[in-house]
Amino acid sequence: MxxxxxxxxxxxxxxxxxxxxxxxxxxxxxxxxxxxxxxxxxxxxxxxxxxTKDEMMSFALSAVSERSEARVQAAVGALGADPPPRQLLRTMIAALLPLDEATRADGRVALAFLAYTAVRPAASAELHPTTAEFVHFIASQLPSGEPHQAAGLLALMEGLGVYLLGGQYEAEQALDALDAQLDLLFGPVPGGRAGTSGWEVRTGFASGGAPLVEVGEESEGVERA
Amino acid sequence: MxxxxxxxxxxxxxxxxxxxxxxxxxxxxxxxxxxxxxxxxxxxxxxxxxxTKDEMMSFALSAVSERSEARVQAAVGALGADPPPRQLLRTMIAALLPLDEATRADGRVALAFLAYTAVRPAASAELHPTTAEFVHFIASQLPSGEPHQAAGLLALMEGLGVYLLGGQYEAEQALDALDAQLDLLFGPVPGGRAGTSGWEVRTGFASGGAPLVEVGEESEGVERA
DNA sequence: CGGTTGGCAATACGACTGCAATGCGAAGGC
DNA sequence: GCCTTCGCATTGCAGTCGTATTGCCAACCG
Structure with a gap:
């Protein structure tokens, strides 16, 4: 060669x-x-x-997923062995959230791919059923062991990511919401950051902010088309 | 004329x-x-x-939001006056979820617009800050009145919508997760549908199902680009 | 009846797209 | 020292894109 x-x-x-x-x-x-x-x-x-272009898109799609997986593993690896379940879940979820500008860029790409594959199911056939496994794992870390609660927590993470990307939630608000949810699931912690102080719904998006409305209806229906 | x-x-x-x-x-x-x-x-x-094409896109975008708003109002209107807060929230959220094939089509459009406007913030400047108001309203219906919990519930709804569109969650699983969350927020209800029976994480998405992985990392980061 | 005006179709244009085909330089195998 | 093979650049092609322009038809005003 x-x-x-x-x-x-x-x-x-x-x-x-x-x-x-x-x-x-x-x-x-x-x-x-x-x-x-x-x-x-x-x-x-x-x-x-x-x-072909589709080949390129598929490769990039899997590259996105690989990178996020690596990100989670790095965050978890920095935690040491056998961390308490609540801390473990918080770390994993926070690692998947687009909290700073760098990860927001990646989040935008992932969001674009999400819409992309919603119409082209074949483009992602190679990807593993990570979600189901993730739900299972989360449930194993929950005091209740409830799969419903695990699925809800995962969905909450997803929604936080969407709203962070849309600009409706600030990083701190998203983390507060996450901690409030962990309070509900694990029971409140005295030293936690779960306080209610300082939370204020952000208003006045006129300054070039991302849209709010279609996020509010991100999953709404329009009847037929 | x-x-x-x-x-x-x-x-x-x-x-x-x-x-x-x-x-x-x-x-x-x-x-x-x-x-x-x-x-x-x-x-x-x-x-x-x-x-111009942008004009058409903007019009369609606002049409999507209008339709979802109407859908929620119709569902709430069918409830009668002064419904219990839990039922009210459940009805509103369920009305925004893409639970059947018809609403799934609308959800796909909304998702596409979400990614679209993430890159073109100007296209949605006309839309109102619905999200903040919605969080506020949800908080007013919650026993705790906690804005964090309200923001979390809204994010959970959004995530359920995404996963429903992606095919990771079935309609029943999404509703179970929603009810489990309402149990957490309102306290369990004896006659509720919140039982754990029959829940099973769906596996084997090989049959043309939508992607799982990039949903799992929908909001992950990839470092810089 | 003539003219004006809105509704709509058709066409032209330049820019762009994905993709196939072609060409050429360089690095090894023999 | 050829000669194959890989790495990469260039070019061409058919098609689609958004948009501006033009023109015809129908309807109402005077």
């Missing part, structure tokens, strides 16, 4: 550029040439490593 | 077609010609009623 290049490294480099484009301008702006320009390579090279 | 046509009715007809296209093929597939074809009109007519 002639040249020696790490095939997978190149693909990751391209996928990084894709995520950068998607985070800034949305998935609609993701095109071969656009991604190539963002990666600082030629459009032909992108085509060389991904024979 | 010559002809007599209801300007707004035409716009709604076109917006309906747009939502149909978006629900089936995603927002990326929404183009003037596509929408025109779905509406059974000429492309020129669409252009006549919406001078």
């Amino acid at each position: 002639p040249k020696k290049v790490d095939h997978d490294e190149r693909r990751r480099l391209i996928a990084d550029a894709l995520m950068r484009v998607a985070a800034e301008q949305g998935l609609e702006a993701v095109s071969l040439r656009h991604v190539a320009a963002a990666a600082g390579v030629s459009a032909g090279m992108v085509q060389h490593y991904f024979r | 010559p002809k007599k046509v209801d300007h707004d009715e035409r716009r709604r007809l076109i917006a309906d077609a747009l939502m149909r296209v978006a629900a089936e093929q995603g927002l990326e597939a929404v183009s003037l010609r596509h929408v025109a074809a779905a509406a059974g009109v000429s492309a020129g007519m669409v252009q006549h009623y919406f001078r």
